[in-house]
Amino acid sequence: MMTQRQAFARWQEDPSVFWLDAAAAISWLRAPSIACDTTQSPSGRWFVDGQLNACYNAVDRHIEADRGEQAALIHVSAMTGSERHHSYRELRDEVAKLAGALQKLGVTAGDRVVIYMPMVSEAVFAMLACARLGAIHSVVFGGFAAPELAARIDDAQPRLILAASCGLEPGRIVDYHALLVRALQLAKHQPQHCIVLQRDQSPARLRPGVDLDWQDAVRDAPQVPPVPVAATAPLYILYTSGTTGKPKGVVRDTGSYLVALAWSMQHIYATAAGETFWAASDIGWVVGHSYIVYGPLVQGCTTLLYEGKPVGTPDAGAYWRIIERYRVATLFTAPTAIRAIKREDPRGQHMQANKLQSLRALFLAGERADPDTVRWASEALGVPVIDHWWQTETGWPMVANGLGFEALPIKAGSPTLPVPGFDIAVLDAESRVLGAHQQGSLAVRLPLPPGCLPTLWNNDEGFRSAYLREHPGYYSTGDGGYLDEDGYVFVMGRIDDVINVAGHRLSTGELEQALAGHPAVAECAVIGIADELKGTVPIGLVVLKAGVTVSPQDISRELVARVRDEVGPVASFQRCHVVARLPKTRSGKVLRATMRAIADERPYDVPATIEDPAALEEIRQVLSRTVSR
Ligand code: COA
Numbered sequence: 186m187m188t189q190r191q192a193f194a195r196w197q198e199d200p201s202v203f204w205l206d207a208a209a210a211i212s213w214l215r216a217p218s219i220a221c222d223t224t225q226s227p228s229g230r231w232f233v234d235g236q237l238n239a240c241y242n243a244v245d246r247h248i249e250a251d252r253g254e255q256a257a258l259i260h261v262s263a264m265t266g267s268e269r270h271h272s273y274r275e276l277r278d279e280v281a282k283l284a285g286a287l288q289k290l291g292v293t294a295g296d297r298v299v300i301y302m303p304m305v306s307e308a309v310f311a312m313l314a315c316a317r318l319g320a321i322h323s324v325v326f327g328g329f330a331a332p333e334l335a336a337r338i339d340d341a342q343p344r345l346i347l348a349a350s351c352g353l354e355p356g357r358i359v360d361y362h363a364l365l366v367r368a369l370q371l372a373k374h375q376p377q378h379c380i381v382l383q384r385d386q387s388p389a390r391l392r393p394g395v396d397l398d399w400q401d402a403v404r405d406a407p408q409v410p411p412v413p414v415a416a417t418a419p420l421y422i423l424y425t426s427g428t429t430g431k432p433k434g435v436v437r438d439t440g441s442y443l444v445a446l447a448w449s450m451q452h453i454y455a456t457a458a459g460e461t462f463w464a465a466s467d468i469g470w471v472v473g474h475s476y477i478v479y480g481p482l483v484q485g486c487t488t489l490l491y492e493g494k495p496v497g498t499p500d501a502g503a504y505w506r507i508i509e510r511y512r513v514a515t516l517f518t519a520p521t522a523i524r525a526i527k528r529e530d531p532r533g534q535h536m537q538a539n540k541l542q543s544l545r546a547l548f549l550a551g552e553r554a555d556p557d558t559v560r561w562a563s564e565a566l567g568v569p570v571i572d573h574w575w576q577t578e579t580g581w582p583m584v585a586n587g588l589g590f591e592a593l594p595i596k597a598g599s600p601t602l603p604v605p606g607f608d609i610a611v612l613d614a615e616s617r618v619l620g621a622h623q624q625g626s627l628a629v630r631l632p633l634p635p636g637c638l639p640t641l642w643n644n645d646e647g648f649r650s651a652y653l654r655e656h657p658g659y660y661s662t663g664d665g666g667y668l669d670e671d672g673y674v675f676v677m678g679r680i681d682d683v684i685n686v687a688g689h690r691l692s693t694g695e696l697e698q699a700l701a702g703h704p705a706v707a708e709c710a711v712i713g714i715a716d717e718l719k720g721t722v723p724i725g726l727v728v729l730k731a732g733v734t735v736s737p738q739d740i741s742r743e744l745v746a747r748v749r750d751e752v753g754p755v756a757s758f759q760r761c762h763v764v765a766r767l768p769k770t771r772s773g774k775v776l777r778a779t780m781r782a783i784a785d786e787r788p789y790d791v792p793a794t795i796e797d798p799a800a801l802e803e804i805r806q807v808l809s810r811t812v813s814r
């Protein structure tokens with residue numbers, strides 16, 4: 186068996202040959218002859234002369250390869266106690282019909298379609314139907330509030346929106362349709378129509394002329410074949426939180442994405458056609474795009490779509506029952522989910538109660554995997570627990586202990602070695618490459634490999650300034666860390682204003698914007714503080730305008746409600762403190778990094794330029810009370 190270092194060396198020797206070889210795993214209508222065209226702006230494009238269709242690769246080709254009757258997609262709902270199986274043939278029929286319905290409504294290649302849906306089979310049909318037509322989907326996570334949805338609608342300018350009437354969360358029904366209606370009241374751009382999937386738990390009151398019932402829309406629609414698109418045609422836009430309040434539209438090219446995913450399914454996840462792959466995430470996140478939908482389907486696996494939680498729906502055994510029932514070979518989730526299970530079932534009794542022989546590995550990503558959680562899971566499950574590091578922008582893992590290679594020695598706290606294609610360097614502020622054990626910014630030498638974002642939607646300049654400008658010749662990941670003497674990567678966390686809350690990525694700038702919009706707030710800061718379950722949770726620090734007479738407690742309550750309303754429940758924003766002032770430099774810059782260091786109980790220097798040391802002391806006291814609570 187090859188080692189990952191050997192694969193990396195082979196890639197370094199000739200990246201073009203490496204990736205053109207990897208491209209053979211994909212069915213092309215015109216196979217590419219060029220790997221990366223580095224002359225194309227902003228940072229190169231992959232497989233520029235290739236032509237293909239993503240839906241054909243994910244669905245139709247498996248029917249032609251005699252997998253038509255194999256389950257392609259299984260929807261398991263812990264919320265309704267139901268399951269639905271879709272064979273590759275059935276999936277093709279559903280998707281081709283929905284694509285026909287979209288086409289009848291005028292959707293053509295390059296049009297955008299926003300998908301605002303919970304974890305139901307139709308959400309996957311919707312993504313694949315867009316791909317079938319060469320339309321660009323943009324899935325918006327259901328835990329975001331209406332203004333967040335509106336911002337994405339205005340940026341993507343969709344011709345259509347596909348939504349469900351409701352989503353099901355423990356103890357409550359989320360009225361997706363009401364959120365959509367409110368978002369459209371806020372948005373400048375209006376789609377031609379919204380197609381609404383009516384769920385029995387809470388059907389929507391459809392707006393005449395605008396909303397179309399999903400079933401009516403597909404009833405007489407013709408099944409349409411896959412439309413050939415250029416490898417560089419965008420497959421989707423996925424918005425993610427950046428350092429500003431405005432979400433960034435990560436663009437994903439069709440051809441290079443599928444090549445990268447196919448390579449990863451084989452070498453990182455080592456899951457073959459016919460096996461069951463389960464990414465317990467949400468289609469609203471990159472993990473859902475890459476490893477609920479496109480990765481496993483392109484590989485010919487059975488993929489699971491799970492509507493439920495790791496605990497409480499109804500208990501901490503939910504994951505293990507699913508693994509036994511559907512003979513899951515590979516599980517992928519966020520460390521938070523394992524922490525939640527461990528908290529409820531520390532002795533792993535639910536695991537023991539189920540037959541988990543099918544499970545070969547558990548992959549963790551989305552946030553730092555703390556060594557305790559990794560150790561607990563590997564002892565309880567008896568399979569490799571693989572921490573791997575990546576982000577929405579890259580679309581697939583940058584650093585991972587690939588299961589398809591000879592096993593690597595594990596070092597606690599490290600996702601191990603870079604994946605071929607990702608030449609990782611640690612840089613200082615002057616872009617000098619740092620040596621082993623020296624902490625700095627984690628960056629990737631350009632060009633980025635296939636699968637990574639080629640740009641931001643309609644915003645090449647934003648792409649350059651957010652990722653390429655800080656360190657010329659490199660892509661800045663936004664994470665800090667170091668390499669050790671063996672080249673193992675240690676990721677220490679974000680060095681910008683992004684926080685990971687239960688594996689969900691949020692921008693503190695976005696939360697600050699919501700707080701700042703309150704009429705009583707003069708200034709504010711949001712920082713992430715450690716949380717045993719969610720890894721990090723945000724906390725707000727606000728200074729009130731002079732003359733505000735409302736009590737700090739009432740203001741805090743209002744602000745918590747406001748963030749839920751403006752950003753969404755997913756922010757888990759539950760604590761907001763009124764303070765006399767925020768610590769600043771004399772030039773007026775709020776000392777966020779210093780506050781973060783205090784919250785993390787890390788050493789920090791009080792800047793010589795501090796305006797008022799008493800302000801820092803107040804924050805220290807507030808944070809020490811909050812953290813120790
Ligand atoms: N639609 C609407 N609301 C949603 C939602 C969705 N798709 N997903 C989450 N929410 C809401 C939840 O209902 C909750 O609302 P509440 O404040 O009314 O309770 C809030 O957003 C926070 O949700 P969540 O982060 O799921 O926290 P939780 O406290 O309900 O559950 C865990 C805690 C650990 C069980 C949960 O965070 C979890 O399963 N994490 C795994 C994360 C994951 O898969 N990340 C994907 C990246 S790999």
Ligand code: AMP
Nearest residue numbers: 550551552553573574575576577676690
């Ligand atoms: P997202 O774009 O939502 O996938 O979030 C990406 C961010 O999550 C990264 O930039 C990291 O900060 C964090 N992250 C993801 N995986 C890991 C990991 N294995 N270890 C540490 N941090 C991680």
